[in-house]
Amino acid sequence: MxxxxxxxxxxxxxxxxxxxxxxxxxARGIQGAEITVAVFAAKPDAVAAQAAQxxxxxxxxxxxxxxxxxxxxxxxxxxxxxxAKDATHVLAASTTFGKDLMPRVAALLGATLLLSVGMLWPPxxxxxxxxxxxxxxx
Amino acid sequence: MKRILVGIKRVxxxxxxxxxxxxxxxxxxxxxxxxxNPFDEIALEEALRIKERGGAEEVIVATIGPxxxxxxLRTALAMGADRALHVQADGVIExxxxxxxxxxxxxxxxxxxxxxxxxxxxxxxxxxxxxxxALWNRPQVTFASKVELxxxxxxxxxxxDAGLETLEVDxxxxxxxxxxxxxxxxxxxxxxxxxxxKPLETLPLNTLGIExxxxxxxxxxxxxxxxxxxxxxxxxxxLVEALKKKGLL
Numbered sequence: 117m118x119x120x121x122x123x124x125x126x127x128x129x130x131x132x133x134x135x136x137x138x139x140x141x142x143a144r145g146i147q148g149a150e151i152t153v154a155v156f157a158a159k160p161d162a163v164a165a166q167a168a169q170x171x172x173x174x175x176x177x178x179x180x181x182x183x184x185x186x187x188x189x190x191x192x193x194x195x196x197x198x199x200a201k202d203a204t205h206v207l208a209a210s211t212t213f214g215k216d217l218m219p220r221v222a223a224l225l226g227a228t229l230l231l232s233v234g235m236l237w238p239p240x241x242x243x244x245x246x247x248x249x250x251x252x253x254x
Numbered sequence: 255m256k257r258i259l260v261g262i263k264r265v266x267x268x269x270x271x272x273x274x275x276x277x278x279x280x281x282x283x284x285x286x287x288x289x290x291n292p293f294d295e296i297a298l299e300e301a302l303r304i305k306e307r308g309g310a311e312e313v314i315v316a317t318i319g320p321x322x323x324x325x326x327l328r329t330a331l332a333m334g335a336d337r338a339l340h341v342q343a344d345g346v347i348e349x350x351x352x353x354x355x356x357x358x359x360x361x362x363x364x365x366x367x368x369x370x371x372x373x374x375x376x377x378x379x380x381x382x383x384x385x386x387x388a389l390w391n392r393p394q395v396t397f398a399s400k401v402e403l404x405x406x407x408x409x410x411x412x413x414x415d416a417g418l419e420t421l422e423v424d425x426x427x428x429x430x431x432x433x434x435x436x437x438x439x440x441x442x443x444x445x446x447x448x449x450x451x452k453p454l455e456t457l458p459l460n461t462l463g464i465e466x467x468x469x470x471x472x473x474x475x476x477x478x479x480x481x482x483x484x485x486x487x488x489x490x491x492x493l494v495e496a497l498k499k500k501g502l503l
Contacts, residue, residue, distance in 0.1 A: 215384075219381035220387065
């Protein structure tokens with residue numbers, strides 16, 4: 117079984133934040149990773165195109181919603197949860213964006229959250245239950 | 255009654271030099287000074303100031319943990335909280351369990367505002383606040399550096415990576431505090447005496463219908479690598495030489 121990883125893209129509506137590349141790098145350290153980057157925005161196309169350029173990304177999904185113009189955790193979290201149904205891991209960077217959003221996602225999933233991940237001990241397998249990981253310094 | 259609920263955590267005092275246990279199972283807490291998590295102290299201070307301005311009628315302080323946590327609740331009462339709730343639980347309490355416990359207290363007390371620190375200085379998790387807001391299904395504002403309440407709304411400035419951001423949310427809502435929100439007051443001796451008579455209610459976690467489930471297993475704890483001693487260089491030329499040798503130029 118492949119590890120299905122969902123990464124929440126961080127952006128300002130026009131430009132993908134460099135932190136998202138770090139989340140992707142982290143995801144690539146997970147065995148058999150199938151990486152999906154999700155872009156939540158009012159107009160997600162430009163950001164989605166940038167996300168598709170990142171090495172290792174299998175798929176980019178966009179969620180176009182006028183309510184996503186401002187990145188509010190309470191608005192985004194249920195949308196992330198809806199996409200996370202098939203995911204084994206959900207990742208975002210440990211920025212103020214990730215720290216605001218990911219605990220909210222984890223709580224709705226009843227999952228545990230690993231914050232400020234600096235390194236993954238190989239091999240990361242799916243023996244454990246699904247985990248939300250926020251990566252930094254990877 | 256207009257109530258504010260403040261969540262606090264008992265942590266190793268910020269002045270203590272943290273030592274990791276030689277067997278790598280955690281940090282040394284025996285005989286170490288414990289205090290209210292500094293960010294939670296800021297949360298309490300903010301709640302007290304709102305009450306003093308007439309924006310609330312009661313400030314309730316709550317914590318989850320072993321019996322020793324009552325010391326920190328008493329300190330919070332001495333700072334000015336009206337009453338305290340102690341959810342008694344031993345062992346490791348993960349953020350999601352803490353959030354579930356605090357949610358029960360919200361259901362019981364019906365606060366219009368919940369304030370907690372943005373993170374605890376022991377595990378730096380910064381999860382309990384947003385998790386609680388999610389379970390409560392109410393708006394959240396994390397990393398607050400300014401809070402204004404008016405007409406059933408809260409206008410909150412938050413410190414984000416890109417600078418400052420101001421949000422307006424409908425109450426009830428949850429706020430997590432950043433360092434620059436305020437400077438907590440010092441506790442005066444007469445207040446410590448008065449705090450002993452203030453109500454402190456103990457509720458065992460299992461009576462709230464919550465299991466202290468552990469989803470994470472701690473494999474190893476280790477201190478950060480010691481920094482190597484620096485090298486002194488005589489002049490710029492030698493500095494360039496040294497940097498070249500390290501492949502940095």
